[in-house]
Amino acid sequence: DAKTTQPPSMDCAEGRAANLPCNHSTISGNEYVYWYRQIHSQGPQYIIHGLKNNETNEMASLIITEDRKSSTLILPHATLRDTAVYYCIVRVADDYKLSFGAGTTVTVRA
């Protein structure tokens, strides 16, 4: 599987947009970019995924660069409940497996 690189931590202000970067320079053409998050004492929660087009759902937006070597997860209006560890995962299209790295610890401050 292609590996991802994420900053270990970041802070953002409540009500502002949070932009979480992820590098995946060795991604293959059939690999998707997935984002999960894990709030303290809970299991990971699926946020969004994409292949090459930008994606948006009720939780977040995913922006993938044209060369697919990096992506950004955007939480448009961060709230205190968005404080969590965010995992960027690259996954082969036909593979069930999710390989989690250390993720980015995001702290939303009032």
Place this chain on the structure above:
Amino acid sequence: EAGVAQSPRYKIIEKRQSVAFWCNPISGHATLYWYQQILGQGPKLLIQFQNNGVVDDSQLPKDRFSAERLKGVDSTLKIQPAKLEDSAVYLCASSVGGRPPYEQYFGPGTRLTVT
């Protein structure tokens, strides 16, 4: 829709004792996963079932860990005997299966402390 259920939520045992964790996936989900999450790390896949068959157990320490999913629904993960390094959160997840991409739904986990 009910989520993935796990029990117990917390367990404290002494080293060399045995322990078992139970998972009930979301109804209709064919694929079930067990992950181990050591403090400060991301979850690591231990074993994956498709219905009641094992798809991947390459990271399961088979000398002490075992798992089963006899009727293709509930699953049990057992550790016997436990070691100090087994202290972790054990997460169960399930997915519909079928054609990807598909998301995994996680339970709240069981926090195991081995003393």
